Structures are given as structure tokens and as C-alpha cells.
Amino acid sequence: MDATHAVRARGITKCFGDVVALDGIDLDVAPGQIHGLVGPNGAGKTTLLGLLLGLAVADGGSLEILGTPAGRSLAAAEGVSGFVDGPGLYPWLTARQNLAALASLRGHDARAAGIDDVLDQVGLTDVADDRTRGFSLGMRQRLGLAAALLTRPRLLVLDEPANGLDPAGKKHVHGVLTGLAERGTTVVLSSHRMDDLEALCSEVTIVATGRVVFSGPLAKLAAENGELDYRLLTGDPAKARRIAAETPGVQVVDGTGTLVVRAPTPALDALVVRLVQAGVALRELAPVVSPLEAAFLTLTEQQETRQ
Incomplete structure (x- = not known):
């Protein structure tokens, strides 16, 4: 037992x-x-x-x-x-x-x-x-x-x-x-x-x-899920979009409306630091899809593909 x-x-x-x-x-x-x-x-x-x-x-x-x-x-x-x-x-x-x-x-x-x-x-x-x-x-x-x-x-x-x-x-x-x-x-x-x-x-x-x-x-x-898409709401969208595009490891997925970026956690942390240093107010930072849901979709699709 x-x-x-x-x-x-x-x-x-x-x-x-x-x-x-x-x-x-x-x-x-x-x-x-x-x-x-x-x-x-x-x-x-x-x-x-x-x-x-x-x-x-x-x-x-x-x-x-x-x-x-x-x-x-x-x-x-x-x-x-x-x-x-x-x-x-x-x-x-x-x-x-x-x-x-x-x-x-x-x-x-x-x-x-x-x-x-x-x-x-x-x-x-x-x-x-x-x-x-x-x-x-x-x-x-x-x-x-x-x-x-x-x-x-x-x-x-x-x-x-x-x-x-x-x-x-x-x-x-x-x-x-x-x-x-x-x-x-x-x-x-x-x-x-x-x-x-x-x-x-x-x-x-x-x-x-x-x-x-x-x-x-x-x-x-x-941690194993790697890169996720994150939604950012800021006080200066244009400036935030420019900083995101210049941050190593960060990819701008959608910059036409609400800023959406794709990045691993270290690169996302670096982006937040750059925004704060540039005086850009960060009002919201959240994953577009939760880590659990993203992993669920990835892992189950991979398993079904193997069948």
C-alpha cells in the first residue's frame, strides 16, 4: 500500500x-x-x-x-x-x-x-x-x-x-x-x-x-508551453507597438488594434521593463489564450496526429 x-x-x-x-x-x-x-x-x-x-x-x-x-x-x-x-x-x-x-x-x-x-x-x-x-x-x-x-x-x-x-x-x-x-x-x-x-x-x-x-x-x-500570445493595453499604443517591435524575442502579432505580441516569458519580462522605462503606462497584460488551454490544444492535436 x-x-x-x-x-x-x-x-x-x-x-x-x-x-x-x-x-x-x-x-x-x-x-x-x-x-x-x-x-x-x-x-x-x-x-x-x-x-x-x-x-x-x-x-x-x-x-x-x-x-x-x-x-x-x-x-x-x-x-x-x-x-x-x-x-x-x-x-x-x-x-x-x-x-x-x-x-x-x-x-x-x-x-x-x-x-x-x-x-x-x-x-x-x-x-x-x-x-x-x-x-x-x-x-x-x-x-x-x-x-x-x-x-x-x-x-x-x-x-x-x-x-x-x-x-x-x-x-x-x-x-x-x-x-x-x-x-x-x-x-x-x-x-x-x-x-x-x-x-x-x-x-x-x-x-x-x-x-x-x-x-x-x-x-x-x-514553462513547457514556450511562446504564448499576450494582449497589452497601454497608455500609448503607438509607442508600445514600436518598443515591442524593437525588443529581442518579441513578435508583434497584431498591432492594428489592441497590441498582441508573441513571446517567451523572459522576452515578455524585458518588454515590460522597456515600457516602464519609456514611461508607457501598462494597464493590462494577459494571455490571449491561457497557458493551460494553449497546452491542451497543442498536446491533444499532436496526439491525434500520431494516431
């Missing part, structure tokens, strides 16, 4: 008939970490999450969850909770009744299950006695998170947890997940929202065509 990892996978394979969903997946997730799982549709993300939740069994390789080897039968490991493909709810029951039914199925007394606590955690106290058939997608996602929290999991596995959330709801859920990680709960989540992953995750794994094409800290991903 490996107590240094909440999840440790080596050479995981999974096929559905002739379709290879996972092809030699390696994955390490440390305890108390929020780990993001990224990939295009059909990359194998949901299959991998299903293995962690005990909804499927790998055909080959080894998988340890919370220090215990995964069994060969369909069952969630002790201390693991979450959902894939959206939470399943009884639409004719209220939010509170849904959680009570789930607690009862698990053999817990509904009154002692902490239902009010988890409803409060996810911000659904005000609608606790409303039937879920009238819930929006974002509300259903939050109720699914509440259901997962009922068991006080040590590993929380979530598929698109921010799907359908408005900005306030997303901020609330982010706070819940961050708080759980700070208290030692490990979170593995998939998302198509790169901004969510960058805000939450310390490490990410990018999967394409059933294989890992990157796994590690976001900072390493940004």
Missing part, C-alpha cells in the same frame, strides 16, 4: 469491445490535492473517473485508491464519493428528501446524516424543501455535490462540477472544494472550463485518445 498517494495508477487499460478507452494510463494524485483531468470528448476522462468510483473495473494495470488496491468487482472504495455524467436525482422529491433517501440506502439515520450541514455547505438551504424537478442544471450539480459530501469522503471524484453554475454559484462551489482540500480531502475533477481548473488545481493531467500526454503542476505546463 502507498500512503503517499490518494490515487496511484500504473498502466491502466480499459476496452469496450473494439474501442480502447484507456491505453496504459499512469496517474498519481497526492492527498489533499485538487487534481484536474482534462481532455477532448472521447479521450477517456469519464471512464477513468468511473474506475475511481468503482463503476467499472480496469482490464489491465494496477490501481490503488487511498492506499488500497482496487478490487475486481463493481464497488466504490471506502472513503470515496462523487458522480460522473451528472448526479442522479428523484425529480418528485425535494432536495432534502433526496439526501434522506440516499442516506437511508447507505444505512444511515437521515436525522443524523448531516443533511442540513451539506445543504448549507453548497448553498441550497433556501430551496431544501423544493422538488428537484424544478431545479436548474447548476442547482442539480450543487445537490449532487451535497450528496457526495454526506459520507465525508477522503477522495471526492467529480465530473464537470461547475456545469451550469452562474458566477456566484461557481464561486461558492470553488470555495467548498478549496476548503475540503485544505482540510485534507483529495479532489479529482474533470472540466472543459480551463479557467475553473487554473483557479482550483495544483496539478493537471491531460488525456488524449486514452493516453496521458501531460501530468504535473500547472507551472511546469506553462
